[in-house]
Amino acid sequence: MLSLTAQNQLTGTIKDGAGNGSPVPYATAALLQPDSTVITGTMANNDGRFVLENVKSGDYILQVSFIGYEREYRNVNVPAQSDLGDIYLSESINRLDEVVVTGNRPLVVSKLDRIVVNVAGNIITAGININDLLKQLPGLVVDENGNVKLNGRDATVYIDGRPTRLPAEQVAQMLSGMMGDVVDRVELIDNPSSRYEAGLSSAIVNIRLKRNASLGLNGSVSASAGFTDFDFASRGGINLNYRSKKLNIFGNYGYNNVPFFTELNQTRNYSGTIPITYEQYSPIEGTSPSHTLRSGIDWFVTPKQTVGFLFSGMHNIRESTILAKADILRTGTSVIDSMVLSDSRIEQNYNSQMYNLNYKLTGDNGEEFTMDADYGQVSSKNWQNMQQHYLNSEGIEQRLSEEFQYGGPRKIDIFSIKTDFTKPFSEKSNFEAGVKFGKTVTDNEIIYENLENGNWIFDSGQSNRFKYSEDVSAGYVTYSHGFGKFSAMAGLRAEYTSIKGESPTMDTTFTRSYLDWFPSAYLQYQINEKQALNLSYSRKISRPSYSMLNPFRTYVDPFSITSGNPDLDPQYLNIVSLRYNVENYSVNLSYTNENNLVQQDFIQDDENHTMSLFPQNIGTRQYWSLGIYAPFQIVKWYSLSIYSEGSFAKVDTWHVGSRFQKDYFAAYASMQHAFTILPTLRANMQMMYILPHRWGIMQSYNFGYMNAQIEKTFFDKRLSATLSFSDIFNSYIIKGDIKFGNIDQTFEENGNWRQTMLTVRYSFGSQQIRSARSRNVGIDEEIGRTR
DSSP states (O other), X not given: OOOTTOEEEEEEEEEETTTTOOBOTTOEEEXXXXXXXXXXXXXXXTTSEEEEEEEESEEEEEEXXXXXXXXXXXXXXXXXXXXXXXXEEOBOXXXXXXXXXXXXXXXXXXXXXXXXXOOTTTSOOXXXXXXXXXXXXXXXXXXXXOOEEETTEEEEEEETTEEOOSOHHHHHHHHHTSBGGGEEEEEEESSOOXXXXXXXXXXXXXXXXXXXXXXXXXXXXXXXXXXESSSEEEEEEEEEEEEOSSEEEEEEEEEEEOOEEEEEEEEEEEOSSXXXXXXXXXXXXXXXXXXXXXXXXXXXXXXXXXXXXXXXXXXXXXXXXXXXXXXXXXXXXXXXXXXEEEEEEEEEEEEEEEEEEEEEEEXXXXXXXXXXXXXXXEEEEEEEEEEEEEEETTSOEEEEEEEEEEEEEEEEEEEEEEEEEEEEEETXXXXXXXXXXXXXXXXXXXXXXXXXXXXXXXXXTTOEEEEEEEEEEEEEEEEEEEETTEEEEEEEEEEEEEEEEEETTTTEEEEEEEEEEEEEEEEEEEOSSSEEEEEEEEEEEEOOOHHHHOOOEEEEETTEEEEOOTTOOOEEEEEEEEEEEETTEEEEEEEEEEEEEEEEEEEEETTTTEEEEEEEEEEEEEEEEEEEEEEEEEETTEEEEEEEEEEEEEEEEEETTEEEEEEEEEEEEEEEEEEEEETTEEEEEEEEEEXXXXXXXXXXXXXXXEEEEEEEEETTTTEEEEEEEESTTSOOEEEEEEEETTEEEEEEEEOOOOEEEEEEEEEEEOOOBSSOSOOOOTTHHHHHHHO
C-alpha cells in the first residue's frame, strides 16, 4: 500500500507569452497552500525550467512571477499533474521602461565536475586584463610566458566553451588585450570528462564572457595608460551588445601594447680538455602591440532553434633586440680570457582567424542537439638577424665577425565539425553523446642565409621546410544520474589519430596512426546543504606540439641549439581527484601518473661549448598535490582569500643515457585582500609566493610578487577609474640551475614586470531587462528558508 505522505516532483518550463515564446531564465516558481501560505519555491534555470522536489500529494496553487510580467497562477493537483509543460507569462501593463537589476552571486560554486568562480560583481575586473584576472583565481598559476596551470597540471584556455587552439604566448597576448570586465564567470575543470577532447590538456580553464540580456544597445569602452620601469604602456577596448527578440549581436575589440624588457643571466661550466666558464648576459627588449577582435550573432529562428556565427581574430607584431655578451674565462678564476658579443634583431608577424558556425535545437522534453563547424588559420612570418663578434680580453677582435639571418612563413589550417546530443531522462538523469572529425595541416619553412663579402648567400644545409598533418576522429558517450544525496557521471571517449610529417629538405617522411580510449568517472556526495564531496577519474593524452616534431635545428644564441624529434610518442596521464567543499571553502587532493613523459633533454658539448635542447620521451612521473582554498569575511569592509598548494613528486627518467630518479616537494601560496572602503570605492591586493620547483633536471628557486588595484565608481557605477600596480617590489625574478652529468649551469631571468596603469571605463546603453541573472523578489526570503 502506498504511503499517504509520498514525495513527488513538480516540473514545468516558464516562457514569454508576449514575445516569441522564448524561455524566461531565473523566473520564480512558488507552491502555495489553498490559503496562500508558501510551501516551497525555486528559481528556473537558464532554459526557464524549474523543478520542485519532495512535494506531498495534495491540491496547491502554483505562482509564477518575474519582473516585467504579470503573475501567473495555476491550480495544481499532485501527483496527477507532475509535469505542467509550458507556462506562459504575459507582459505587465505597468512594466517600467528602465529597470536596473543588481544582485550578488556566491563567489565560488562547486559542481559535479568543476568549480565555478563568479568574478562579475565579486572581483575587481575593470582595471585589469583577463590574463591578470586569471592570476587571482584559486588554484591557477600563470607564468610569464602565458602557460596556465590548474592544481599543478597544464591547463587549456577555453572561451565560451571553445578551445583557443593557440600557443600559450599568443593566448596570453589575446587575453591581455581583453579587459576583465567582459568576463561573467570562470569555470575551473581540473579533471575534464569524456565530453572534452582528450588531447587538449589535463585541465581546462573556461572563460565565460558576458552576454548582455538587456534589450537594445549596451556596451562599455575602456582605456588604460601607464608606465613600466622603462617605457610607456597602453591598453584599450570596447564591448558592444545589441539584443532584440530575434537577434543578439555582440562583439569586443581589445588593444594591448606593453613594452617588455627581460634580463637573462647564465653561467655555464664546460668540463672539456680545458675547463671553461661562460658568463652570459642577454638583455631582451622590444614591443609587441596586439589587436584582438571577437564578434558574433545569435539568431533565434524559433523558440527552440538558434543559429549562431562567431569570429575571433588576432594581429600581433613582435619586434625585439638581444644584445648579448658572453665573458669566457678559465673555470675557477675571475680573469676574462675572451668575449663574444651577439647582436640579434627579431621580428614576428602573427595573425589568426577563427570562424565558427553553430546550430542548437531544443526538444519539448529538454533534449538538446548542437552542431559546430569550425575553420581556423594561424599564420606567421618570423625573421631573425644575428651578428657575432669575437674579442679578446681587451675588446679587440680576434677574428672576423659573422652575420647570418633566417626566417620564413608558417601556416596552420584547422578544420573540425562536431555534433552533441543531450537527452534528460529525468531531472537527475542525463545522457550525452557526440562525434567529432578534425584535421590540422601545418606548413613551416625556414630560409637561412649567411653574409659573405657583403652578399647574402643561401645556405641549403641550414634551410628547411616541414609539413605536418593530423586527423582525429572521436566519439563519446556520458551518462549522469542522481540518487538521494549522490550524483554520478561516467563516460567513455574514443579517438583515432592519423599523422604524417614530411621534411622535403631533409628527405624524411614519417606516418603514424593509433586508437586510444579515454574513460572518465565522477561521484558527488552532497553531505548537506553546505557540504559536498567529489571523487573523479580520467585518462588523458598530451600530443607533441608541431615544433617538437620538426627535426630541423635552430639557434637561440651562438651557444644554444634547439631541434625537434619526429619519433616522439604521445604522453598519457591518469588523474584521480578528491575535492571537499563546505560553502566557499574547498580542499582538493589529486594524484597524477604520467607515462611517456615528454620533456626537453639538455645535451652539453664540452669541447664545442654548446647546449642543445632535444625533446624526448624520457620516462614517468607521479605526483600528489593538496590544494586548500579558504575565503574569510574578516569584517564587513574587508575580506581575505587564501589558496595554498603543496605537491610531492616521484620522477624516474633518462637524460643523455643516464637514469635520473628524484623525489621532491614543491609548494606555493597566494592571498587576495579585498577592501570596500566606500560603496563606490574598492581596493584589492594579491600576493603570491612560490617555493622551489623542478622540471626534470632543471630546478627553480623560490620567489614571490605583489599586485594591487583601487577602483572608484561614479554616476551609478556607469563610470569607473582603476589604478593598478603590478609586481610592486620588482620581485618576479626566476632563478635556478641545472646540475646533472656534465651539465653545471645557473640562470636568472628578470622579466621587469613592474608597471602602474590607470584605467577608465564607461558603460552605456539601455538597462531594460527582459531576463536577468539574479534579482530580489517578494518571496525570496520564504524560498531561502525552505532550501
